[in-house]
Amino acid sequence: MIQVEDLTKFYSDLCAVDHINLEIPKGEIMGLLGPNGAGKTTTLRMLTGYFQPTSGSIRIKDCAVDEQPVMVKGLIGYLPESAPLYPGMLVYDYLLYIANIRGLRDQARQGRIADLVERCGLQGIMHKTIGELSKGLKQRVGLAHAMMSDPEILILDEPTSGLDPNQIVEIRDIIRAIGREKTVILSTHILSEAEATCDRIVIIHEGRIVADDRTANLKHSAGDTRQINLCLQNAEAEDVRRRLGALEGIADVTTRAQAGDGRQDVTLVCRSSQDVRASIYAAVKATDWILLEFVQHTRDLESIFRELTKEN
Amino acid sequence: MQQVVYILNKELKDFFISPIAYIVMAVFLLVTGWLFFSAFFVFDQADMRNFFNLLPMTFAFVIPAITMRLFAEELSSGSYETLLTLPVTFRDIILGKYLAGVAMVAALLVPTLSYPIFISFMGELDWGPVLGGYIGAVFMGAAFTGVGLFASALTRNQIIAFITGAVICFTLTTIERMLFFVPGPLLKVLGQLGASLHFQNIARGIVDSRDLIYFISVAFLGLYAAHLVMQEKK
Numbered sequence: 001m002i003q004v005e006d007l008t009k010f011y012s013d014l015c016a017v018d019h020i021n022l023e024i025p026k027g028e029i030m031g032l033l034g035p036n037g038a039g040k041t042t043t044l045r046m047l048t049g050y051f052q053p054t055s056g057s058i059r060i061k062d063c064a065v066d067e068q069p070v071m072v073k074g075l076i077g078y079l080p081e082s083a084p085l086y087p088g089m090l091v092y093d094y095l096l097y098i099a100n101i102r103g104l105r106d107q108a109r110q111g112r113i114a115d116l117v118e119r120c121g122l123q124g125i126m127h128k129t130i131g132e133l134s135k136g137l138k139q140r141v142g143l144a145h146a147m148m149s150d151p152e153i154l155i156l157d158e159p160t161s162g163l164d165p166n167q168i169v170e171i172r173d174i175i176r177a178i179g180r181e182k183t184v185i186l187s188t189h190i191l192s193e194a195e196a197t198c199d200r201i202v203i204i205h206e207g208r209i210v211a212d213d214r215t216a217n218l219k220h221s222a223g224d225t226r227q228i229n230l231c232l233q234n235a236e237a238e239d240v241r242r243r244l245g246a247l248e249g250i251a252d253v254t255t256r257a258q259a260g261d262g263r264q265d266v267t268l269v270c271r272s273s274q275d276v277r278a279s280i281y282a283a284v285k286a287t288d289w290i291l292l293e294f295v296q297h298t299r300d301l302e303s304i305f306r307e308l309t310k311e312n
Numbered sequence: 313m314q315q316v317v318y319i320l321n322k323e324l325k326d327f328f329i330s331p332i333a334y335i336v337m338a339v340f341l342l343v344t345g346w347l348f349f350s351a352f353f354v355f356d357q358a359d360m361r362n363f364f365n366l367l368p369m370t371f372a373f374v375i376p377a378i379t380m381r382l383f384a385e386e387l388s389s390g391s392y393e394t395l396l397t398l399p400v401t402f403r404d405i406i407l408g409k410y411l412a413g414v415a416m417v418a419a420l421l422v423p424t425l426s427y428p429i430f431i432s433f434m435g436e437l438d439w440g441p442v443l444g445g446y447i448g449a450v451f452m453g454a455a456f457t458g459v460g461l462f463a464s465a466l467t468r469n470q471i472i473a474f475i476t477g478a479v480i481c482f483t484l485t486t487i488e489r490m491l492f493f494v495p496g497p498l499l500k501v502l503g504q505l506g507a508s509l510h511f512q513n514i515a516r517g518i519v520d521s522r523d524l525i526y527f528i529s530v531a532f533l534g535l536y537a538a539h540l541v542m543q544e545k546k
Contacts (some may be wrong), residue, residue: 052546074399084390088329089322100318101398145394150328 001026001153001183002047007056009042009207016042018207019056025151026152029179031198031215032187035309039207040187041081047185048078060153074102077151081158083142087131091122091141094130095148102149116144119174125176135162142172147178154178156186160193172197191301195219201301205309219301228280230266231258233291239265243283249276263292315400319408320415323382327416332381340374340420348427349512358435360428360466364445364515368508371417371449371456378479379460382409383538387468402542406535408478410461417453421446440517448514451527452507460533473521481507484530499508 004022008015017039024030034040045051047058048067060064065072083093095116098280099109105257117123120140122235125133128139139162146154159175160168175184188194193203194215201218203211232240239254245253246265252269277296284291327333348363355362386392395405428442456477463477464470488506491499503509507530510523 036321044391050393050396050546070399071398072402076397078394078397078399080390082390084394085391086326086391087389090324095317101315103401105349116386120420286424 001028001061001138002130002185004047005057005059007046007058008054009039009046009051012056013208017046017053020144020207020209022212023135024134024183024204024208025184026183027124027179028165028200029175029184029186029198031194031201032185032204033189033194033286033305034187034200034204035189035294038204038309040204041157043141043204044078044106044155044185044187044296049073050154063296066310074149074228075151076153077149078154079139079142079146082135083145085130085138085142087129089130089135090226091130094127094141094159095144096112098145100147112148112150117146118148120144121170136164139163140167140171152182154182154184156184158188159186160190164277168193168258170271191305193252195301203305203308210308211294217305226270228268228270229293229295230264230268230276230280230284232264232266232284233262233292235264235287235289237264240289241263241285243287244280247279247283249277249279291312296305315404316408316411318407319400320411321442323412324410325417327378327412330381331366332377333416336374336377337420337423341423343423344370345427352431353367357539358431358440360431360437360445361515363424363427364441364449367445367449367515368452368511369482371452372425372481372485374420375413375417375453375456376460376463376474376481378420379413379457379477380464380473382461384411384468384470385462388470401541406461406542410457410531410535413457414450414454414460417457421449421453438517439475441515442468444517444519445515447519448511448523451454451514451524452511455507455527455530455534456484458531459484460534462534462537462541521529 002022002024004020004024005182007017007020007022009017020039020043032043042051046053047060047065049065052066060072060075062070089097092113095113096109099113104112117126120143122137122140122144125137125141128218130138133141139159139170143156143159147154154175156175160171163171172193175186178184179197179199185196186194198215201213201215202209220235238256242256243251244250249271250268251271254267256265256267257263258265268276268280281291281294321530344363344366346358347366351362385393385394413533425446426436428439431437432439459480460477462471465479466476467473473502484505484507485509486506488509491503494502504526507527510526513523
């Protein structure tokens with residue numbers, strides 16, 4: 001559906017996107033992750049034909065974006081970051097304008113607008129000007145704008161920013177529903193969101209792709225080391241390190257005394273494969289320590305993200 | 313072509329939704345009306361020459377005020393990105409916005425039609441020069457709109473767009489009065505660049521294709537320059 005080859009963008013001397021290669025098949029929801037200034041928005045802007053790449057090529061359905069821009073733009077529904085829409089227009093007028101430009105006529109146009117109002121929850125704001133809407137409502141109008149022509153490719157730049165938790169879940173459901181037949185590319189820096197919505201995650205950092213895999217694989221590769229946090233009362237730091245460090249399968253023990261009440265926060269890093277929880281419990285039981293907390297963390301997307309996008 | 317019409321409609325609606333249209337119109341009518349009628353009764357002649365003499369200068373300031381928002385507003389609000397990712401070409405966008413500007417200029421002239429009607433009751437009005445004057449005004453307005461559109465595409469700041477546009481239009485209107493600075497050989501060329509000169513020809517009732525071509529060329533250059541600016545922003 002989308003082929004990106006050696007895509008590069010320079011802003012005068014600054015390299016924003018550095019030789020990116022991507023292949024996105026039909027019906028995939030791809031999440032583009034990265035810290036601020038990693039080149040997410042620039043990449044999306046080149047995909048939509050708003051920016052011209054410095055070098056490299058983008059082909060959408062076997063059409064080069066720079067050769068048939070209008071045709072390609074017709075295939076793409078795009079929601080730019082923070083939904084910059086005409087602030088002076090009424091929501092209804094705006095949607096009508098977009099429907100016209102997108103080539104919807106008469107019956108189909110009214111039907112589509114009614115459908116989008118329903119899906120994006122725009123009832124009751126159709127006769128307000130866009131400028132007086134809250135950020136979340138504006139974002140929903142933007143989403144309706146992007147979905148107007150029922151495009152084959154939907155590109156969303158931070159679609160859930162500014163939305164409340166309920167709306168985020170709603171939008172996520174909408175995106176997933178669309179993603180069954182259409183190709184969706186969304187950028188975000190909310191990791192849980194990418195995890196919950198996307199089939200595939202691409203992490204970019206300083207203009208380069210540093211990870212590109214199915215969401216499940218990425219999480220799996222992250223699960224290699226596990227971490228267990230304990231909170232103990234009545235325990236000596238030295239004693240804790242000695243006893244727990246001796247257990248099979250534990251790679252590292254760090255302790256930190258809580259101020260005042262003599263409790264110890266213990267962090268255990270476990271080697272993969274083994275489940276050491278039973279032996280930890282046994283070791284604690286053998287002493288007169290009081291176990292207040294016992295939590296196991298698998299290393300999640302967040303830690304992978306942090307590791308891959310660390311400043312050099 | 314359909315896209316041009318949609319953009320034109322949207323821009324026209326925007327003009328009349330925002331207070332700018334009404335402010336500009338009020339200022340235009342006030343200034344031209346006062347300047348015209350304060351002299352009209354002194355000369356005691358039933359013609360509109362005085363009105364058309366002033367028009368190039370007023371247009372040089374009023375039209376950039378109309379066109380300043382066409383691109384600059386989109387650039388500053390970011391909706392430029394939304395617009396450019398719709399299935400429209402640069403040409404559609406430029407033509408749509410340009411024609412909206414020209415329509416707005418035409419709308420500006422409509423209330424002034426009451427002047428010749430009013431004058432015709434008071435004396436024998438020669439309609440030839442009046443008709444010529446209005447044709448010339450529309451062409452000159454179209455040319456200045458092209459210049460103003462270009463100025464608006466340059467910047468996200470509407471004030472800068474206004475000043476840039478006004479400076480170019482002002483130069484075009486006054487260039488033939490500054491020719492004493494210019495060395496002899498250039499005189500003939502630069503003399504032809506003056507907008508008021510061409511406008512006054514038409515306003516005298518002589519519609520000459522050279523004058524019309526001059527205004528069309530200025531408009532075209534403005535639109536083409538705007539196109540280049542858009543290309544540059546990609």
